[in-house]
Amino acid sequence: MLKSEAKKMSSPCCAKNAATAPLAAAVSSDWTLREYLDHFRCRISGLRMRYAVKPGLYTAGNPDKNSDVFVSANYKMSFDILRRSLKGMNVWILVLDTKGINVWCAAGKGTFGTDELIKRIGASQLENVVSHKRIIAPQLGAPGIAAHIVQQKTGFRVYYGPVDARDIRRYVEAGYQTTEEMRRVKFTVWDRLVLTPMEMIPAIKIYAIYAALIFFIMGLKPSGIIFKDGLANGLPFIFLGFLAVLTGALVTPLLLPFVPFRSFAVKGWIAGLVFTFLGIQNISIAAPAAVFSFLFFPLASSYIALQFTGSTVFTGMSGVKKELRFALPIYMSGAFISFVLLVFFKLKEWGIL
């Protein structure tokens, strides 16, 4: 399927309507194989940020003076999803400079915003390009755009299209009407799954430091570091630590609606408790180490799960602040007590206590 898409693209469009609009660049609605691969890399790596298109006016198909104008961010992934959704339509696409950030985040920051939109409308001389006064912005850009101010300053009325670009065709066909369902953000298992790599990567980085630290502490003897002991005594903790990362960054986000309670910290803690319990069944571990495990790992999982609030589409700032107010002191004291316990065990092991 990818191949056929790529083949279709091998004869690029371009420059056909350059005459009708000297200011606009033409784009195709199809994705190249290269773009499919880039999108995938984008999901799993830090590439997201620099994946940008040049701001300005573009054409899809052969738009004329009556064609619709869609507004997009210059994050290439947002732009690509939009242009693919416009396949077969003749429209203008006005790309704002959002520093390569997606519409939703850029709107929150204000780069997908009133001033930038007004500036781009001016710079592209939109009033000479089209004879109407309608522009269609993605609904998720609304936090950044004051539609009434745009209209005051430019004469263009902003219509907010559907949340999901894939609904654009239905929206246009319905006479620019969104249904209640098109206006709501959804948060499906799939949505959550594609977000988990971004949760896993930072967590794994911290985990690597944690694993090295555990290995070092477990192998530490008054006489130096014993490699064999580090491995033998450290492995259960390294294993449980990995479980905590998985629980916080993958299991909790995926099972979000099914883990009890609304607080993400509590959800992560409960999931962490369950998985620590299951994990401990499979390894032999001394009683004091189990005490440490039940204290430390559920809290770690809770902390990681709380980070997922940054990826959700329904957690507000006041709510997250409230969670942090009770969770942060618990994390800090939990980490401190865990450390004291560890020192205590070590001293006992060495026969000092």
Place this chain on the structure above:
Amino acid sequence: MKYLTNVTSLGFFPDACTGCERCVEVCPHAVFVMSGKKAALSDKDRCMECGACARNCAFGAIAVNAGVGCAAAIINGMVTGGKPSCGCGDTAGECC
């Protein structure tokens, strides 16, 4: 899915509302509905404080303390003493 209840900073002042329906159009969680000639709140607890409604209400009938509901951003803001920010500024790495 719903988040914590009774925390949102969303405020609605029906007296200033002209019934232009912008808030209903922009809210991604259907917090606003039309009730006769004015807007009304359906379920405040679904509000995620994105600020779209307040920014697009030309009549000042809505106020909300908009911001990112993101733990890393808020911790970031606590550490730097500034506004919560997801660190995805002009040069930094990924965000949200």
